[in-house]
Each structure stands twice: as structure tokens, then as C-alpha cells.
Amino acid sequence: MSEILDNFDLVLRAFWLTIQLAVLSGIASMVLGTLLVAMRIGPVAVLRGIATTYVTLLRNTPLLIIFIFIFIAAPDLGWFVHTPFLVKGVIAVTLYTSAFVCESLRAGVNAVPLGQAEAARAIGMTFGQNLRHVVLPQAFRASVPPLASTLIAMTKNTSVAAVFGLMEATARMRWFTNRYTDDTITIFIVFAIGYIILVEVLSLGSFGLERRWKAAR
Amino acid sequence: MTELGTVGRGPLVTLDHVDKWFGELHVLQDINLTIARGEVVVVIGPSGSGKSTLCRAINRLETIDKGTITLDGQPLPQEGKALAQLRAEVGMVFQSFNLFAHKTILENVMLGPMKVRKQSRADAEKKARELLDRVGVGAQAEKYPAQLSGGQQQRVAIARALAMEPKVMLFDEPTSALDPEMIKEVLDVMVDLAKQGMTMVVVTHEMGFARTAADRVAFMADGRIVEENTPEEFFDNPRSERAKDFLSKILKH
Numbered sequence: 326m327s328e329i330l331d332n333f334d335l336v337l338r339a340f341w342l343t344i345q346l347a348v349l350s351g352i353a354s355m356v357l358g359t360l361l362v363a364m365r366i367g368p369v370a371v372l373r374g375i376a377t378t379y380v381t382l383l384r385n386t387p388l389l390i391i392f393i394f395i396f397i398a399a400p401d402l403g404w405f406v407h408t409p410f411l412v413k414g415v416i417a418v419t420l421y422t423s424a425f426v427c428e429s430l431r432a433g434v435n436a437v438p439l440g441q442a443e444a445a446r447a448i449g450m451t452f453g454q455n456l457r458h459v460v461l462p463q464a465f466r467a468s469v470p471p472l473a474s475t476l477i478a479m480t481k482n483t484s485v486a487a488v489f490g491l492m493e494a495t496a497r498m499r500w501f502t503n504r505y506t507d508d509t510i511t512i513f514i515v516f517a518i519g520y521i522i523l524v525e526v527l528s529l530g531s532f533g534l535e536r537r538w539k540a541a542r
Numbered sequence: 543m544t545e546l547g548t549v550g551r552g553p554l555v556t557l558d559h560v561d562k563w564f565g566e567l568h569v570l571q572d573i574n575l576t577i578a579r580g581e582v583v584v585v586i587g588p589s590g591s592g593k594s595t596l597c598r599a600i601n602r603l604e605t606i607d608k609g610t611i612t613l614d615g616q617p618l619p620q621e622g623k624a625l626a627q628l629r630a631e632v633g634m635v636f637q638s639f640n641l642f643a644h645k646t647i648l649e650n651v652m653l654g655p656m657k658v659r660k661q662s663r664a665d666a667e668k669k670a671r672e673l674l675d676r677v678g679v680g681a682q683a684e685k686y687p688a689q690l691s692g693g694q695q696q697r698v699a700i701a702r703a704l705a706m707e708p709k710v711m712l713f714d715e716p717t718s719a720l721d722p723e724m725i726k727e728v729l730d731v732m733v734d735l736a737k738q739g740m741t742m743v744v745v746t747h748e749m750g751f752a753r754t755a756a757d758r759v760a761f762m763a764d765g766r767i768v769e770e771n772t773p774e775e776f777f778d779n780p781r782s783e784r785a786k787d788f789l790s791k792i793l794k795h
Binding site: 368438440441443444445446447448449450451454458459462463466538 | 634642703
């Protein structure tokens with residue numbers, strides 16, 4: 326018990342790295358996922374094809390394999406050779422998660438009544454304006470629960486980075502269990518609670534947004 | 543409010559040999575219709591006769607398969623920016639209101655002028671408040687659409703269309719989704735608009751409105767314009783059997 330508490334700064338630092346991975350990947354995934362959904366529902370066939378292919382490829386590939394590509398295969402092609410590990414981790418998680426964000430948002434877009442987009446077209450909005458001011462804001466509101474699930478899964482998925490030399494929470498947990506073999510239950514509980522707190526923040530945030538947007542839908 | 547669309551009496555909207563199919567269904571059959579500036583044309587007919595499709599074709603919410611539609615001498619652009627610009631000139635009011643659900647009433651009316659016409663927020667807001675007052679919902683400006691009655695929402699939808707200063711207004715069954723006691727408040731706004739010289743195409747079942755406000759009635763059945771006449775002539779002396787049959791059904795009670 327005392328070992329993990331004596332080294333609690335290591336726990337906090339590990340979770341800080343997990344948070345950095347999660348926040349940076351979360352933001353990047355939302356941006357890329359939004360771009361992808363705009364391509365997928367847009368009028369340009371080539372872009373639709375690219376986005377659909379992207380979603381198929383990245384959603385159907387295990388995250389671990391994407392990590393192996395970014396950390397091991399890509400440097401052989403001369404890519405990401407000098408890229409910091411944190412950035413590589415964010416890239417891997419983002420490539421994977423953005424496909425899910427795209428699909429969550431697409432479900433939200435489908436939930437927006439057709440008349441909304443028609444009304445926007447009828448006042449002379451272009452496709453881009455229509456998406457930005459009318460369709461996507463409402464799609465985001467409708468997508469909050471699936472997006473929250475996607476981001477929660479993503480937060481936990483950052484633990485895959487433990488295998489690739491990033492001393493985030495899961496890597497640090499393994500470090501502790503290797504070192505203090507008598508204390509594995511306590512170590513497990515401490516780290517599990519850490520993840521639960523992170524995920525609960527996301528859940529509460531999503532619940533708050535749902536409540537706030539209830540009237541305006 | 544300036545006089546709207548009263549410059550000259552030339553044709554503003556022209557449909558020339560327009561055909562449209564929904565798969566096998568020939569929904570618009572050789573439609574020829576000319577709407578002059580300042581004219582109010584009411585399109586009536588049984589459901590499924592193609593009147594809504596006709597209305598929606600005028601701002602290309604429905605594409606057509608044959609023929610041409612021109613607005614102010616210009617053929618409707620196929621798509622893209624040019625089509626968006628044309629639509630900005632054509633106000634549209636839908637049966638189901640279609641107010642932007644995530645925006646307040648005021649924002650609904652301001653959005654087009656700000657984003658499409660690139661007006662400043664202050665100008666757009668001033669204009670929006672004037673229009674909302676004019677249609678009698680100024681007091682609701684800060685609310686969301688879901689908090690308003692159907693009649694109020696439809697009046698906001700009219701204000702939203704007017705904010706673009708359109709050359710012509712299209713009404714696609716604007717009162718069909720309303721409770722009876724709210725129909726009048728919407729029709730009153732439309733009658734005012736007609737009196738001020740707005741060019742209007744109105745698809746409706748409101749025969750009273752057709753009688754008081756229309757310059758011309760176009761009666762549609764089975765994808766064709768069967769009869770076109772002044773409202774007095776049409777209602778009192780319908781020429782076609784189809785129109786006689788339709789009128790006998792709706793005017794009996």
C-alpha cells in the first residue's frame with residue numbers, strides 16, 4: 326500500500342500523460358471526424374469515396390495494428406522518424422477514433438429533419454453554409470450520446486500506447502505491478518479509479534450538454 | 543416597407559413545357575405557366591396533383607426533367623453558387639414551417655441576411671425585429687421555435703423569407719399543418735403581403751384566400767394545369783369537369 330502512495334507523483338504524472346493523449350486525440354478526432362462527415366454527405370463523389378474508404382479501412386483495423394504501423398512500419402518508409410512519441414500516439418489514436426466520430430456524427434446528421442436543410446437551401450445558403458450553420462450544429466446535439474461513447478472508448482484506448490514506450494497510466498501500472506508484486510490489488514484499484522474518474526468527467530460533460538441543448542432542438 | 547416587386551408588369555416566373563417524373567409517375571406534365579410581377583397565383587387541386595412539386599420546382603428544390611423555368615429572364619442554374627444566389631431571390635414558406643430548431647426566432651430571421659447577404663449583425667437585427675413586429679411575433683424574438691404555436695412559427699417563417707427581400711414568394715400549403723384557429727393569423731399576413739404587391743405563388747386549400755387575394759387560380763389535376771382563370775370565374779363557372787368535380791367536393795360543407 327505504502328509504495329504506491331510514496332510514489333504517487335508517478336501515478337499523477339502517468340495520468341497526466343494519459344490526459345494529454347486523450348485531450349489531444351479527442352480534439353484532433355473531432356476535427357478530422359467532422360471533416361470526414363462533411364465529405365461523406367457532400368455533393369462531390371470523389372470526396373465521398375475517399376471518406377467512405379477511410380472509414381472502412383480505419384474502423385475495421387485493430388487499434389494495436391494502427392499503432393504498429395505508426396511506430397514501427399511508418400519509420401521504415403521514412404515517415405514519423407523524428408516525431409515525438411506523444412505525437413505519434415496522438416496520430417494513431419486519432420486515425421482510429423476519427424472514423425468512429427465520423428459515423429456518430431453521420432447518425433446525428435440523419436436525425437436532422439430534411440426540412441431543416443431545405444429551408445437553409447431555400448434562403449440561398451451554399452452547401453458549406455448549410456452544413457456549418459444549420460445541419461452540423463443540430464447533428465452535434467443529436468450525436469452527443471454516441472459521441473460520448475466514442476470519446477470514452479478513445480480515452481481507454483490510449484492505454485495501447487503503453488506498449489510503445491509512452492509512460493502513461495497503463496504503462497505505469499505495469500511498472501508498479503512488476504516492482505511491487507505483493508501489492509497488485511491496491512495498484513489495480515488505484516489505476517482503475519483513475520480511469521473511472523477520467524471517464525466520469527466525460528459522461529458528466531455529455532449529460533450536461535444534453536440537458537443544456539434540450540430546449541434548443 | 544418598400545413596395546415589393548411592382549416594377550413593370552413583365553413576366554417574373556415562366557414555366558415552359560415543364561415535365562417531371564418520379565420514377566414511373568409523371569408528376570408534372572407539360573406545365574406552362576407565366577407569373578407576372580406583382581401577381582398572386584393560387585394553385586389548387588386534389589392531393590397528388592403535382593401542385594407542391596410545381597411550387598418546389600420554381601426554386602429548384604425539385605429538379606425537372608424537361609422544359610425550362612426562368613426567373614426574371616434568367617433560366618434556373620443547375621447547382622452550386624449560382625443556384626444558391628437564385629434561391630436567395632425566391633422566398634419559400636413550407637407546410638411544416640422548417641424554422642431552424644437550434645436558433646432563436648430572431649436568429650432564424652437574421653441568419654440568411656447575415657450569411658448570404660453579408661449584412662452586418664446590427665442591420666440584420668434591426669430588419670429582423672421590424673419584420674417580426676410586422677407579422678405580429680416581435681414579442682417572441684428570444685424564444686426557440688419549439689416554444690411557439692404553429693401559427694406563430696409559420697409567421698416567423700414568412701418573416702425569415704421576407705428578410706431576404708425576395709422577388710417572389712412561394713407558399714407550399716402554408717396553413718395545412720395548422721390548427722383551424724391559427725389559419726387566419728397566417729392568411730392575414732399573406733393577404734397583407736399580396737396587397738403590398740408581392741409576387742406570390744400559393745399552393746393552398748384555402749378557397750377563401752384564393753377568392754380574396756388571388757389574381758389568378760391555376761387548377762391542377764394529375765400533373766397538368768387543367769384550368770386557369772380569375773378566382774371569380776373559376777369558382778362560379780368552372781369549365782372543366784375535373785374542376786367542377788373538385789369544387790363540388792370541397793365546397794359542399
